[in-house]
Structures are given as structure tokens and as C-alpha cells.
Amino acid sequence: xxHIYLDNNATTSMRPEVLEAMTPYFLENYGNASSIxxxxxxxxxxxxxxxxxxxxxxxxxxxxxxxxxxGTEADNFAIRGIVESQKSKGRHIITSGIEHHAVMNTCKxxxxxxxxxxxLPVGRYGMLEPxxxxxxxxxDTVLVTIMHANNEIGTIQPIEQIGQIAEEAxxxxxxxxxxATGKIPLDVKALKVHLYSMSxxxxxxxxxxxxxxxxxxxxxxxxxxxxGHERNRRSGTENVAGIVGFGxxxxxxxxxxxxxxxxxxxxxxxxxxRLKASLSHIHVNGEEAPRLPNTSxxxxxxxxxxxxxxxxxxxxxxxxxxxxxxxGSMEPSHVLTAIGKTPDEGFGSLRxxxxxxxxxxxxxxxxxxxxxxxxxxxxxxPYYKK
Amino acid sequence: MGYSEKLLDYFENPRxxxxxxxxxxxxxxxxxxxxDVIKLWxxxxxxxxxxxxxxxxxxxxxxxxxxxxxEMLIGMEVEQAxxxxxxEIADALGGLPASKIHCSVLASDAIxxxxxxx
Numbered sequence: 001x002x003h004i005y006l007d008n009n010a011t012t013s014m015r016p017e018v019l020e021a022m023t024p025y026f027l028e029n030y031g032n033a034s035s036i037x038x039x040x041x042x043x044x045x046x047x048x049x050x051x052x053x054x055x056x057x058x059x060x061x062x063x064x065x066x067x068x069x070x071g072t073e074a075d076n077f078a079i080r081g082i083v084e085s086q087k088s089k090g091r092h093i094i095t096s097g098i099e100h101h102a103v104m105n106t107c108k109x110x111x112x113x114x115x116x117x118x119x120l121p122v123g124r125y126g127m128l129e130p131x132x133x134x135x136x137x138x139x140d141t142v143l144v145t146i147m148h149a150n151n152e153i154g155t156i157q158p159i160e161q162i163g164q165i166a167e168e169a170x171x172x173x174x175x176x177x178x179x180a181t182g183k184i185p186l187d188v189k190a191l192k193v194h195l196y197s198m199s200x201x202x203x204x205x206x207x208x209x210x211x212x213x214x215x216x217x218x219x220x221x222x223x224x225x226x227x228g229h230e231r232n233r234r235s236g237t238e239n240v241a242g243i244v245g246f247g248x249x250x251x252x253x254x255x256x257x258x259x260x261x262x263x264x265x266x267x268x269x270x271x272x273x274r275l276k277a278s279l280s281h282i283h284v285n286g287e288e289a290p291r292l293p294n295t296s297x298x299x300x301x302x303x304x305x306x307x308x309x310x311x312x313x314x315x316x317x318x319x320x321x322x323x324x325x326x327x328g329s330m331e332p333s334h335v336l337t338a339i340g341k342t343p344d345e346g347f348g349s350l351r352x353x354x355x356x357x358x359x360x361x362x363x364x365x366x367x368x369x370x371x372x373x374x375x376x377x378x379x380x381x382p383y384y385k386k
Numbered sequence: 387m388g389y390s391e392k393l394l395d396y397f398e399n400p401r402x403x404x405x406x407x408x409x410x411x412x413x414x415x416x417x418x419x420x421x422d423v424i425k426l427w428x429x430x431x432x433x434x435x436x437x438x439x440x441x442x443x444x445x446x447x448x449x450x451x452x453x454x455x456x457e458m459l460i461g462m463e464v465e466q467a468x469x470x471x472x473x474e475i476a477d478a479l480g481g482l483p484a485s486k487i488h489c490s491v492l493a494s495d496a497i498x499x500x501x502x503x504x
Contacts, residue, residue: 304421306445307397310389314398332421347421380403380449382414382425382441 001316004362008202009151009179009295009353010320014245015204021248022206025241033238034227043240050247057250058177058196059187060213066233067243070210071178073223074197075102075145077212077234078174081220082143082195083110086172090140091115094133094171096157097338098122099147102197103176104334107145116140124340125289126153130161137169144173148191149180152335152351153286154295156184163192172218178202178210182253183292184261194218200242204356205249209242253356260356265293268354271363272296278371285339285349294354299341302384303377305349311373317366320351390480393450400453402460404439413499417492422448426456426496430504435459435467440496447482447489451475455493464504470497 005013025046031039033047051062068074083093095107097119107117118136122128133144144166149156159175166173174195180186182203188196196213200206214220214233226235272284281301300308305321312319321333332341336349352366378384389397406412406427416423422444429437438459442452455475459467472490476482482490 302443304444304448307449310394310397310446314394377443377449380400380441381443382423383443 004317004365006352006354006358006362006366007318007320008355008358009154009351011201011207012204012355013357014201014206015249015252015357017252018205018245018248022241022245025244030240033240034229043238046244046247047238047240050243050250053247053250053254054198054211055213057182057254058198058213059189060196061216063231064213064216066212066214066230067238067246068210068212068230068234069208069239070201071100071176071197071199072102072210074178074199074210074212075100075174075176076106077220077223078195078197078214079103079106079110079143079145080223082172082174082218083115084221085219086142090138090142092118092138092141094118094120094136094141094144094146096120096122096128096146098126098150098152098335099145100151100176100178103145103147120146122338126150126155126286126335126339127289128157128162130158130165133162134165134169137165137171141169141171144171145176146173147176147179148186148196149177149183149292149295150286150335151179152333153297153339154179154292154353155286156180156290156292159191159193167192179292179295182250182257183294185257188213188215195220200246200249203249203253206242206245209239209246211246256356261293264354264356264358267358267360267363268293268296271352271367272298274367275370278367279374282374285336285341294358296352296354298350298352299345300348300350300374301345302348302381303374304347307377308350308370308373311377312366312369315369315373317369319353319366321349388483389446389450393447393479393482396450396453396479397446400449402439402453402456403441405441406437406439411500411503413496415492415496415499417488420445420488422489422492424448424452424492424496426452426500428459428500430464430501433464433504435462435464435501438500444492445486445489447486448492450479451482451490451493452496454479455490455497459497464501467497468501470494 029042031043033043055062178199181198199210224235283299285297409427414425424442440456472494476490
């Protein structure tokens with residue numbers, strides 16, 4: 001069976017050029033970047049080059065990029081690192097109800113440790129009002145953390161305006177940019193963020209490597225203590241090959257960004273239009289708001305998300321549910337609940353996410369196959385009336 | 387997800403789907419947490435289940451277990467049918483992932499509810 005991958009917000013395939021760039025750092029230039037001999041210096045130079053590439057992708061100075069193990073560590077480091085360094089000032093954090101679990105559960109953990117967290121609600125299009133942030137800021141607020149683009153519905157938050165508000169109030173501002181990086185143009189200076197999380201495997205790089213942008217002068221306490229790698233911000237021998245892969249993926253993402261954004265956006269919009277034409281009772285979540293060009297979250301009435309995912313999988317097409325049901329939890333997605341969907345609506349959601357490497361034929365295949373699957377499941381439903 | 391081939395077959399080609407006009411019992415059981423719902427129609431004659439049909443809205447496991455349990459029911463003595471357990475349904479379908487056990491509970495609950503007055 002031919003397999004089609006349309007679950008790129010979960011992870012992406014690695015570009016062949018990325019693997020090619022990485023290979024020498026496993027086999028020949030395998031030195032420890034802290035070593036002063038040739039092997040070490042080759043590794044160090046490669047890391048420095050990757051640091052520039054990742055920095056260029058987001059408009060940051062290379063020295064402000066800290067490599068680490070991935071998006072989850074970046075979020076943990078940003079949030080815990082600021083809270084720890086600012087404990088004499090206060091223990092209040094502001095975040096939203098649609099954050100990734102890496103931010104949400106870190107904030108919940110800090111709540112248990114005595115921090116106060118304000119969870120800002122989003123509207124029905126999944127958007128935060130910047131003024132809500134201004135109203136929530138208190139004298140003891142130490143951090144605002146708001147995701148840039150949502151992983152489930154793709155909505156893009158008004159980070160620039162929130163950054164402006166945080167700056168005026170003198171509060172540190174972190175944004176989880178894992179889904180946005182490489183998919184939309186961005187400049188951390190314009191966004192006015194102090195900290196910005198990234199992950200390589202979401203942009204055709206390797207798993208197990210990510211980065212946190214830390215604006216110069218931002219006081220942040222490291223999570224890891226050890227040999228003082230990454231300018232004392234993240235101890236542990238660098239994952240040289242992984243970092244090189246991240247650098248290569250960042251360069252390719254930047255070079256192709258303008259073209260891919262248009263191509264993928266058009267492909268996604270066309271896909272949604274065709275699905276709407278062939279299926280009744282479907283809605284696109286977040287379509288009224290600014291969205292990532294690659295993400296589509298479709299709510300299908302009278303059919304259940306996991307059943308659609310398994311049916312598509314049996315035909316060789318990989319997508320995911322909007323709800324967490326298939327990942328072992330019975331609870332509906334906190335993101336869909338936050339935008340005002342009832343649990344029943346949340347259970348019928350399907351997330352289709354494209355990438356730079358998605359071809360039209362793959363999307364055509366989904367558009368062809370999905371209506372039949374939905375009709376079959378609806379015919380089983382005791383509630384569905386044609 | 388770790389579903390067996392047999393379970394996937396009952397999901398893709400469900401048996402006993404539909405409604406029975408003039409059924410002797412019609413019940414609807416749902417799980418408010420995960421949103422799954424099963425509706426079961428049974429026709430009973432004397433101490434035996436003559437016919438049964440179902441409709442369901444839910445995940446793969448909910449549809450497959452509902453179909454399998456409904457099929458199992460047909461021709462069974464009422465007393466015997468009351469003994470059907472969720473383990474029996476799950477085991478016959480090659481087992482269920484831990485997070486999907488509640489789906490087989492839904493099917494056995496529907497059977498119990500449908501047969502309670504016979």
C-alpha cells in the first residue's frame with residue numbers, strides 16, 4: 001500500500017539534504033565541541049554555523065540561540081528559568097488556555113509549587129485579545145508565555161502586540177514558536193519576545209534537538225548544571241550531528257519560505273473548499289482567524305475523529321484527531337474546549353497538516369477518500385438524518 | 387493504535403447495523419466522557435433473542451464491539467445473553483488497548499439494559 005503523510009504538525013520527514021549534512025558528524029568529525037584538538041574544533045565550527053542559520057531564520061543574533069533537546073525542554077527552560085531567576089520579584093505567570101502541554105503542564109506544576117498562574121481565555125476563533133494580557137499584569141508578574149501558532153488549529157496569536165504590552169510593563173515574555181518556526185516569516189525583534197522555543201523535527205530536521213532564543217541580558221537560570229556548555233545556559237555535551245541537521249533544516253526552510261507559504265496555503269485552502277463542497281455538516285476550526293498555511297482542523301458532525309483517523313490509516317493516509325482521544329486520554333482536546341466547542345463537537349475533529357514536501361496528489365487522494373469514510377460512519381450513527 | 391485484524395474487520399464491515407421497527411426493546415447507552423453512543427434494538431420471543439440490530443457513533447473500538455456484541459446476541463437465550471461480559475467481548479476481538487476498555491463496557495451495558503425486562 002502507498003502511504004501518504006499528512007500529519008506534519010506531529011513531526012516531519014527529514015530532508016535528504018539534512019541527513020547528508022549530518023552524516024559526517026557521526027562518522028568522521030565526531031569530536032566533542034569542547035575539545036581543543038582538530039576533532040573538537042571541527043565540531044565547534046559546525047555548531048557555530050548551525051547557530052547562525054537558526055538565528056537567521058528568526059532574525060536573532062547567533063549568540064542568543066541556545067541548543068537543547070527539543071521544544072519541551074525549551075519551554076521548560078524558558079518558564080522555569082525565568083520563574084527561578086525572578087523569585088525575589090514575584091511568582092505570577094500569565095498564559096493562555098490553548099498552550100501546548102509542554103507549557104500548560106509546566107505552569108500547572110509551578111502552580112503546585114506556589115506560583116500563581118492566570119489562564120487567559122481565547123475567543124471562539126482561538127484568538128487572544130492583547131488587552132487581556134495588559135489587564136492581567138500585576139506588580140508581581142514575572143512572565144507572560146503565549147504560544148505563537150497553535151498546534152491543533154494553527155491560529156496565530158498577536159505576539160507583536162502582546163510583546164509591546166509586556167515590554168511596557170517590564171515583564172519577561174516567552175513564546176512557544178515550535179509550530180510557527182519555518183512556516184511563517186518571523187523576527188524575534190519585531191515580536192518583542194525575550195524567549196522563543198523551537199524544535200528541529202517540525203521543520204524537516206532531526207528529532208531530539210531544539211533551541212531556545214534567549215535575548216541578550218535576559219536573566220535565566222539553567223535547568224542543567226554541569227560543564228557550562230552553551231555559554232553556561234545548557235550543560236551537556238552538544239548533540240553535534242543533530243544541531244548540524246537543525247542548522248541545515250533552518251537554512252532550507254528560510255530559503256524556501258516565501259514560495260512554500262503560498263503553495264501550501266493555496267493547497268490547503270483548495271482542499272478545504274473541496275471537502276466543504278462534497279460533505280455537508282463540516283466546519284473548519286479557526287478559519288476566521290490568521291492561521292498557519294499548512295494546518296487544517298476540520299470538525300465533522302455525526303462522525304468520530306478516531307474512527308476517521310483509523311479509516312484513513314487503513315487506506316494509507318496518516319492524519320490525526322483534534323482530540324486527545326486516540327493518544328490514550330478520553331478527554332476532549334483542551335484547545336477545542338477553549339474555543340467553545342462542546343465535547344461532542346471536539347470528538348469529531350480531524351487535523352490535517354501539510355509540509356513543504358507535501359504534493360498535490362497526496363491532498364487529492366485525501367479529498368477523494370474522506371467523504372466516503374464520513375458517509376460510512378454517519379450511516380452507523382443513530383443521530384444522523386440525511 | 388494496536389487493534390487486531392478481527393476488530394478492524396468489524397469496524398470496516400460492521401454486522402447487524404440498522405433498526406428493528408416494532409422491536410421488543412430499544413435502548414440507548416452513552417459514555418458522556420468520551421462521547422460514544424450505542425443504540426440497540428432487540429426482538430425477543432419466549433426465552434430467546436430472535437433478532438438484534440445496532441447503530442453507534444463513536445471510535446473504532448466502540449463500533450466494532452457494538453457490532454460484535456449485537457451479532458453474538460442473536461439466537462441466544464435471554465438468560466445466557468445476560469451473562470455476556472465486557473471481557474468476553476474484548477477477548478473475542480483480540481483484546482483492546484487499555485484506553486479503549488470502556489468501549490466494550492458500553493456494548494455490554496447496552497445488552498444488560500435491553501434485556502432487563504425479559
